[in-house]
Every structure is written in C-alpha cells, then in structure tokens.
Amino acid sequence: MTGVRVAGVGLTHFGQHPERTGRDLFAEASQRAFEDAGVPRADVEQLNYGNFMGELSEHQGHQGPLMAEAAGLTAPATRYESACASSGVAVREAVKDIRNGEADVLLVGGAERMNNLGTAGTTEALAIAADDLYEVRAGMTFPAAYALMARAYFDQYGGSREDLAEIAVKNHDNALDNEFAQFQKAISVEDALDAPTIAAPLGLYDACPITDGASAAVLVSDEYADEHDLDAPVSVTGTGQGGDKMALQDRQFLARTPAAERAAEEAYDDAGVGPRDVSVAEVHDCFTIAEVLALEALDFYAPGEGIGAAARGETTRDGDRPVNLSGGLKAKGHPVGATGTSQVVEMTRLLRGDHPNSDAVPGDVGVTHNAGGTVASTTVHVLEVEE
Template identity: 55%
Template sequence: MPATIASGASTTYGDHAESSSRELFGEVALEALDSAGLTPTDLDAVYVGNFMGDLIEDQGHMGPLLADAIGAPETASVRFESACASGGATFRQAVLAIESGAADAVLAGGVELMSLADIEHVTDALANAADEMYENEQGLTFPGIYALMARRYMHEFDVSREDLAAVSVKNHANAVANPLAQFQRELTVEEVVESKPIATPLALYDACPVSDGASAVVVVSEAFAAARDLDPVASVLGTGQSSDALALHDRGSISRTPAAARAAQEAYREAGVTVDDVDVAEVHDCFTIAEVMALEALGAYDPGAGARGAVDGETAVDGSFPVNPSGGLLGKGHPVGATGIGQLVELTKQLRGVHPNQVTDAAVALAHNVGGSGASATVTILGGV
C-alpha cells in the first residue's frame, strides 16, 4: 500500500530551554494532526525519533510518554534511536508500516532538547554515537572525527578551507529567509575561515549549533487518504537505509560515506528515479565537509568534486542542484532526533510551492539523514501529489 504524507509541522529550531520534549513534541504533533483534519484517536501508531533524552533530560521510554502527551495513550508507540539519523529512521519505519498494511495512519515525529546542558555535557552526550572503546576513550569527539575526515578529503582532492567555507556561507544565507531557522545572519567566506577553531581544519562556522526543536509528519496510506478525503502534501516515492562500521579506522576510506551511497541507491531503485531527476535536496550538513561528502554519496558529484557545488553556485536555490534551501543543519539548526523529520517538512513545502526559498518547479525532492560520522544513513525520495 503506497504511503503519503498527509501533513507536517515543525517548531522553530534554537533555544527552547524553558520547554520540555513533551511540550515541543505535543505542539507539532497536534498541529500536524489538525492540519490533516485528524485526531490522535485516528492513529495506529506513534513513532518518535530521539537520541539524547535519557542523557540530557534523564528521560527514556519516550514512545508512550509522548503518545500520552498528545492524547493517544493506548496507541502503539515506540522511540527510534539511530544517533543523528533518528528522524530519518523513524520516518522510514512509519512508511514500512504503511506499505506492509500493518497501519493506515502513523505519526512520525522527532524531538531533541539539548540546551538544558552545557556544551561539554552536550559534546559528551553526542559522543555516544561514536565508538566508546576506540574513539571516545582516545579523546575523539565529533568535531575531531569530522576534522579527520575533512583533512583526509582535502589531502586527497586538493580542496581548500575556503572551498569548505562556501558551504556554510550558502546555507547561512538560505537560513535568513526561513522563519524556523536558528540563525538569521549571513556570513562571508572570511568570517567562516577566521571563526574560532574547534578542530583543525574546521572552525566554529563549519559546524552546526546546539539546538532544541521538534518536527512531525502524519504518514497515511493512499486508501486511508481517499476514505477520509484528505489532501496529502507529498507522496513517498522511495526510501533507503544502510549502515557502516561505527569507528573510522574500521572503514575502507574516511573521505567517503558508503552507507549513504547504498541508502541512496536503494531509494532511487524503489522510486524509479536517478539523481538527475531530483529537483531539490535537504542533506545532512552537520559540518561543511559533511555536505560535500553527501553530494558525492548521492551521486550528484564525482569523488573530489562535491566542494564545487557551493563554490560555483550549483547548489544554490537557483542553481542546477539546489541543496539545503532551508539553511540546512548549519543554518537552520540540528535538534538531533528531529532533524530528519524536519528535512521532510521543509521538502513538503517545496513540493507545494510555498517554501520561503522556493525552488522553481520542484517535483521530486530528496532527504539525506546521517547518524554519527556515517555509520547509519537514510535517504527518502518524495514527489508531489
């Protein structure tokens, strides 16, 4: 049974320290349901993407907690955790439930509340997505891990700091027009390069911020949508998911993300499209180098050429392959468990023609969500309805 997205909603991304995960999730879940003309009792399941609830909020078992918070305490519920790909993994499980016939209506949401802790605690919590024995105990954090990936990539392909900085410049510029984005300020290449070093060669503006927020979509079968006279905002053309070794040293290359490449190929096959058919993409740019490697994993650029996308303007909103019109993780923010769902909310706006950074004639959209340094990845292809 084909799956469609009936509606979606998102909070702003940024500092919501005065709130809680149940309040943030409840806000977007009820907004999405109301937008679709549904109630919590119409749901067959509530799926929640969350990574750090038990590490930051001392709160686990979020599935039933958040189902209860939206008025669906008896509905089947579960939390999905796949590090920074938790949102994408949550959505894919909702789609599989619909396609298998096990459910007709699933709320797929994600939430993260990170600003309750100081930066050292957040960094330590995020490090749970790396290999504790071989990476964390040796002093590596994710800025350091992505710095290793960036340094190797720059060595292999003669890419400069300024080339990487162009990704941040593009995405921060896109964020200015997005009312949901955490940052509303444009940057220059010089400002990115000269910002505070965090792990050479990466500096502060090469990295996404600490963010709070929630996003949700209502996933329904085509039959359910027809029976309820719903007006879906997007069709799900294909999904893909893959994994890789957790630790960098166990991979064949640290300048590639093969899990994302495999997930993309699976999604393309299911959707019956190629990368050339994609009109707009939201990709996981937790660091500037991550967007570059994402573009190559998706097949949009050959190895070593991904940095040219931002430098040459090809990945701008009006470019030949628009990437992260939302501002991406760098500009919009990265509330880890919500990010993958938030990408889909942004893309449904593109397909409806109502995005603040609208890509002309967007009909096929792609979301790329990565966990850790590439050990897990999901890719989703959406189409208009």
C-alpha cells in the same frame, strides 16, 4: 502496495529553549502536524518517535509512550535511536508499515533537548554516537572526527577551507526567511574563515549549532488520503537505509560514506528514479564537509567533485539543484533526534509550494539524507509532488 502520503507536517522553532522539555516541544510540533493534516488523532495507529540523548539530557528513556501521551494519542509507540538519524529511521519504518498494510495512519517525529547540558556537556553527550571504547576514550569528539574526514578529503581530492565556507554561506542565506531556523543571519566567506578554529581545518562556522526542537509528520496511505479527501500532494516514494562500521579506524574510506551510498541506491531503486531526476535535496550537513560527502553519496557528484558545488553556484538557491533550502542543520539547527523528520517536513513544504523558498525548487522530486554518527548509519528518502 499502497503509496504513502505526507498528510501534514509541523515543527517547533529550532533554537535555544533550555527551559522547555522534550514532551513540551513534541506536543507543539505534533499539534501543528495534526492541524496541517486535518487528520483526527483517533485515527493514528502508531507513533514512530526518534530521540537520541534523552537519557543524558532529561534522564528520560522509554519516550515512546511518553511522547504518544504528549501528542494526545492512545496508540502504541516505538522509540527509534540511531544517533542523529533517529527520526529518519522512524520515517522509514512508518513508510514500510503503510505500504505493507500494517497501518493507514502513523505519526512520525522526534524531539531533542540539548542546550540545558551546555556546550561541553552536549559535546560529551553527542560522543555516545561514536565508539566509546575505541574513539571517545581516545579523546575523539565529533568536531574532531569530521575534521579528520575533511583532512582526508582534502588530501585525496583537493579542496579548501574557502570551499567549505561557501557551503556555510549558502545555508545561512537559505535560512534567512525560515521562521523555524535557529540562525536567520547572513554570513560572508570572510566571516566563516575568520571564525575560531574548532578542529582544524574546521572553524566555528563549519559546524551546526546546539539546538532544541521537535518535528512531526502525519503519514497516511493513498487510500486513506482519498477516502478523506485530504489535500496531500506529496508522497514518500522511496526509502533506503545503510550501515557501516562504527569507528572511523575500521572504515575502508574516510572521505566517502558507503552507508549513505547504499541508502541512496536503495531509495532511488525503490522510487524508480535516478540522481539526475532529483531537483532538490535536504542533506545532513552537521559540518560543512558532511554536505560534500552527502552530495557525493547521493551520486549528484563523483567522488572529489562535490566540494566546489556551492562555490560554483550549483547547489545554491539559484542553482540547478538547490541543497538545504531550509538552511540545513548548519543554519536551521540540529536537534538531533528531530532532524530526520524535520528534513521530511521541510521537503514536503518545499515541494507543495508553501515554503518561503519554494520558488527556488526547479522540479518535482526531492531527496532527504539523514546520517548518524560519522555516517555509520544513514536513511535516505525520496519525496515527489503530484504535478
């Protein structure tokens, strides 16, 4: 079974681009990925594309062929939709196809256009990632759902708004030098605590912003990389996927995420590594509490012990295992369908040394964690760089 290399990666700026279409954003990200890879478009055998809410924000489904065209491809294309984990699933299926000899070269990526809907419209659109019948019609929004999860966590394990604020501060700090980030602005714990409450105990700075953007990566087999003498030192060595009940009310846990635990376990087994081997992680911090749940699902911490990681300095850029050196969804932004692949883009650059925060990476093994809805679906990937 061949290995899978990340031959090239590309992003658009993440931010407010309400005048740009999804195809325009994806054309830019994929162009950058091809330039970075040095792989001709004609060699691409398949596009795996993630998008979440194009039906609502652009009145556009069937984006597979549309985005293949935007990327200059004639290859067939498949659109994956798993809410905010859409392009994480696209990566996973590409990794499997390359390993299994179904293809040597795939383009993966995603795009999302959100700001044209406005804040209320986006909140309503995002709600399609929850159970419409049993959650959304009862008034649930995503800030409310993650607030419930935060309350459950605090009740069960302890923790405070200050602990969550430290995560926001860390991720804003990490984004300062990331030219693709929506917010390149430092904040303080006081700023976070003083911000308006959006759903208690969560304040405005506990939430990721509304973001337009796109991501793309060219994945190739070891054989292709060798034959074409590509400079592609980073490999995807592990992939995992997990699922859970859709609605929070049907879950066994509110303060744990079994879908992510299963995805992590599968990805670690697949790569032949354990959580202690991981040097750096990009996790799905759509809300600050979500980063805590991710750290525990990835088994970096036992349940109840992840909450203080940022405050203790363990996950900061000077820590032993920095988390969200890109700025995370919190500060870099979260164009939902683009995020899963975007994490792979950031991790690739962190590991190969051309990311502004690469100097903070203490080892060779990175993990990406991409969650859909209230973590009803998750993909986890392990990336490693040649020593």
